[in-house]
Structure formats: C-alpha cells, structure tokens
Amino acid sequence: MGNHPIEALMKTAMESIQQIVDVNTIVGDPVETHDGSVIIPVSRVACGFAAGGSEFLPADEQGKGQDQGNGQEQGANALPFGGGSGGGVSVQPVGFLVVGNGQVRLLPVDxxxxxxxxxxxxxxxxxxxxxxxxxxxxxxxxxxxxxx
Structure with missing residues (x-):
C-alpha cells in the first residue's frame, strides 16, 4: 500500500512547525546586566495544526456505484485527491526570570x-x-x- 497524499501534507506542515518552535522560543537567551544579574525571557507557546482532504470520482465514473470510499489507492483506479493542511504558532511573553543578588524572581509581563x-x-x-x-x-x- 502506497503513501496517501495527506501524509505528505501533514509531514510538511509538522516539519515547518518544528523549525519555528524550539526551546529558545519558550525560554529565551539569557542577558547579563552590568550589575551581574542575569535576565531570562520566558514565553508561552501555543501550536495548532489541521489537515484534511477528499477523494473525487472522475466525472465519467460518477454514478457507476463503485465502492471507492475506503481511502486506499488501487493502482490505476486511484481516485483524484484534493487536500490541504495548515498550522499556526502563537508566542506570548509571560515574564522575565531575574537571577541576581542571591535571589531568583519572576517578573510577569501581565x-x-x-x-x-x-x-x-x-x-x-x-x-x-x-x-x-x-x-x-x-x-x-x-x-x-x-x-x-
């Protein structure tokens, strides 16, 4: 059984999201201030993903009563496929982690x-x-x- 076209759509979308979101997106690079304190930005990341598709009977085969709705390709009888996928990423700053003077504090942005x-x-x-x-x-x- 060959790969269904929706698999390629999902793989491409997931790889793109993976490139965008990494650990440095959530916990940013530390910045050292002149007094020796270290400030680390912290963010909230939300991801969404959707994919869908449909197989269509060619116009000359419509109404013949063939059972083509099983989603499996059958060689030359494979149905035309139309589909799409998409994803989104939201990055929202939460606060700053401040380490210095023997203390660790979270300064919220809110x-x-x-x-x-x-x-x-x-x-x-x-x-x-x-x-x-x-x-x-x-x-x-x-x-x-x-x-x-």
Missing part, C-alpha cells in the same frame, strides 16, 4: 499580576518584621542587663 507580586514579597516582609522585633527584644534585654 499588568494584572499585582497579587502575585504581593505574594512573592510577603516572605521578605515577614523576615524583615521578625528581624525588627528580634532586634528590639535584644535591645531591651541589653538595657535590662545594664540597669542591674
């Missing part, structure tokens, strides 16, 4: 990411507040020892 930024900063805020209370307690303990 302006509605305020809640996420607040959640990201809460641990640092808790550490700073805890440090202030500990420092105040240590200062009070030191003052109590000096008075005694």
């Amino acid at each position: 302006s509605n990411a305020v809640v996420e930024r607040i959640i990201d900063t809460v641990p640092d805020l808790i550490d700073k507040v805890s440090g202030l209370f500990k420092k105040k307690q240590d200062d009070e303990d030191d003052m109590g020892l000096e008075d005694a």
Whole structure:
C-alpha cells in the first residue's frame, strides 16, 4: 500500500512547525546586566495544526456505484485527491526570570499580576518584621542587663 497524499501534507506542515518552535522560543537567551544579574525571557507557546482532504470520482465514473470510499489507492483506479493542511504558532511573553543578588524572581509581563507580586514579597516582609522585633527584644534585654 502506497503513501496517501495527506501524509505528505501533514509531514510538511509538522516539519515547518518544528523549525519555528524550539526551546529558545519558550525560554529565551539569557542577558547579563552590568550589575551581574542575569535576565531570562520566558514565553508561552501555543501550536495548532489541521489537515484534511477528499477523494473525487472522475466525472465519467460518477454514478457507476463503485465502492471507492475506503481511502486506499488501487493502482490505476486511484481516485483524484484534493487536500490541504495548515498550522499556526502563537508566542506570548509571560515574564522575565531575574537571577541576581542571591535571589531568583519572576517578573510577569501581565499588568494584572499585582497579587502575585504581593505574594512573592510577603516572605521578605515577614523576615524583615521578625528581624525588627528580634532586634528590639535584644535591645531591651541589653538595657535590662545594664540597669542591674
């Protein structure tokens, strides 16, 4: 059994999509800043693919009642084929991964990411507040020892 024409259409479309989308499309090339931080762009990639076709009876054979709808080529009796395929790729920036100063942060591109930024900063805020209370307690303990 030979290859069906739709196989060639699908193969060509998939190879073209494969050439467009690679790992560098999703996670971009890192960029180093003057302060030593490294910035890595991160994107969301969505792919779509469709293919279809139809076999047609030649005009002189229409109405003869032949069973030609099985999709298999039969040598000289192969039906004419018409088809097409297509694909699409959407690349949407998500944010930037920033590595520097002993931290790794994701800076989202979406302006509605305020809640996420607040959640990201809460641990640092808790550490700073805890440090202030500990420092105040240590200062009070030191003052109590000096008075005694």
